[in-house]
Amino acid sequence: MLNHLVGRSSLLNDTIGRHNNRIVILLNNTGGLSLFELNIIVKETVNQLQTRKLCVERIYLGCFMTSFSMSGVSLSAMAVDDRILQLLDSPSASSAWTQLLNTPKVLNRSVILQNPIPSPKDETPDYETIDGLKFGRELFVRAIELSCKALISSEKHLNELDTELGDGDCGSTLSGASKLLLKLITEKQLKPSFFQLSHFCEANMGGTSGAIYSLMFTAASQAIRANVKRIDRSYDYIDLWRDVIKYSLQTITQYSFAKPGDRSMLESTASMSANVGRASYVNKASIARPDPGAIAVSIWIDSIAQAFNEFANRK
Incomplete structure (x- = not known):
C-alpha cells in the first residue's frame, strides 16, 4: 500500500x-x-x-x-x-x-x-526447503503455471459471479496477477517459494483477495519449513502437503474470522448463508450464486491436483 x-x-x-x-x-x-x-x-x-x-x-x-x-x-x-x-x-x-x-x-x-522493521531479505526463505523435496521445484512451478492459465481462462465467469454482490472485478484481479506470474515463469524468475508468492500477492493483487492470498502463502511458507524435518517412513510428502494446506486454512480462519460454512473464499455454494464479508450485509434472498472467490479457489485446487497427477507416476 x-x-x-x-x-x-x-x-x-x-x-x-x-x-x-x-x-x-x-x-x-x-x-x-x-x-x-x-x-x-x-x-x-x-x-x-x-x-x-x-x-x-x-x-x-x-x-x-x-x-x-x-x-x-x-x-x-x-x-x-x-x-x-x-x-x-x-x-x-x-x-x-x-x-x-x-x-x-x-x-x-x-x-x-x-522499532526496527525486519526486511523480507532477513527472513529465512523457503525455496531451498521446497527445492530439496522430490520434484519440488518442477511440481511447484507446474502447479502455479496450470493455476494461472486456468484463472485467466475463467476471468469472465468470475467477473460475472462478482457482479451480484461485489465490484465485478474478481476475475480481472486474479487474471492480472496470473499473467504477471506466468511472465516470471517464462523469465525463470519464479522460485519455488511460498514466501515469494506472499510478497507478490501483497504487491500485485488488489482488494481483499490480495491480503488473504498473501496471508495464506505466508502461512504455507512457515508450515513447510516447520514440517519438512518430520519426513520419514511414517510421515511422507503427502502428509507434508496436507499439513501445509491445513495450517494455511487455519491461519486464514484465525485472522479473518471466516470458517467453513460462512460462504467465503474457504467454502461457498449458492444455498449457503453469508456470515462474513460484503455478502453478509445484504438481503440473503438476493444471493443466488456462489462466492466468486471460493470458485477461484476451486479452480486453482483442481490445477494443483492436475500437476500432482502429472508427477505421480514418475520414479
Missing part, C-alpha cells in the same frame, strides 16, 4: 521531494476496527514511512468515510510545508473534520515508534 502511495513511481513522489520529505497521513477506519487495532496499524505505517526517510508531521485517525461496519482502513498522504501545516492546525467545527482546539496532532517521536 505504501509503495503505491509514496513509492518512487507514485504520483506523490515528486511533490514529497519538493517539500523536503515532509508529509501528513490520514488513516481512515472504514467502520469496524477498534482503536487498539488502528493504533497498531498507525505504528506500523509510521515505522515504514520513517525507514523511507520521510518525516511524518501529523497523523489524523478516525472514521472519515465508512462502509457499514467493514473491518478495514484506507490510507492517504499529503506533502506539506509550514503554511499547509498551519492551515491543518487551524480550528474547525466541521462534522467530518473536528479541530476545535488549535492543538497540532504532532507525532509522538518516542523510542517505541523506532
Whole structure:
C-alpha cells in the first residue's frame, strides 16, 4: 500500500521531494476496527514511512468515510510545508473534520515508534526447503503455471459471479496477477517459494483477495519449513502437503474470522448463508450464486491436483 502511495513511481513522489520529505497521513477506519487495532496499524505505517526517510508531521485517525461496519482502513498522504501545516492546525467545527482546539496532532517521536522493521531479505526463505523435496521445484512451478492459465481462462465467469454482490472485478484481479506470474515463469524468475508468492500477492493483487492470498502463502511458507524435518517412513510428502494446506486454512480462519460454512473464499455454494464479508450485509434472498472467490479457489485446487497427477507416476 505504501509503495503505491509514496513509492518512487507514485504520483506523490515528486511533490514529497519538493517539500523536503515532509508529509501528513490520514488513516481512515472504514467502520469496524477498534482503536487498539488502528493504533497498531498507525505504528506500523509510521515505522515504514520513517525507514523511507520521510518525516511524518501529523497523523489524523478516525472514521472519515465508512462502509457499514467493514473491518478495514484506507490510507492517504499529503506533502506539506509550514503554511499547509498551519492551515491543518487551524480550528474547525466541521462534522467530518473536528479541530476545535488549535492543538497540532504532532507525532509522538518516542523510542517505541523506532522499532526496527525486519526486511523480507532477513527472513529465512523457503525455496531451498521446497527445492530439496522430490520434484519440488518442477511440481511447484507446474502447479502455479496450470493455476494461472486456468484463472485467466475463467476471468469472465468470475467477473460475472462478482457482479451480484461485489465490484465485478474478481476475475480481472486474479487474471492480472496470473499473467504477471506466468511472465516470471517464462523469465525463470519464479522460485519455488511460498514466501515469494506472499510478497507478490501483497504487491500485485488488489482488494481483499490480495491480503488473504498473501496471508495464506505466508502461512504455507512457515508450515513447510516447520514440517519438512518430520519426513520419514511414517510421515511422507503427502502428509507434508496436507499439513501445509491445513495450517494455511487455519491461519486464514484465525485472522479473518471466516470458517467453513460462512460462504467465503474457504467454502461457498449458492444455498449457503453469508456470515462474513460484503455478502453478509445484504438481503440473503438476493444471493443466488456462489462466492466468486471460493470458485477461484476451486479452480486453482483442481490445477494443483492436475500437476500432482502429472508427477505421480514418475520414479
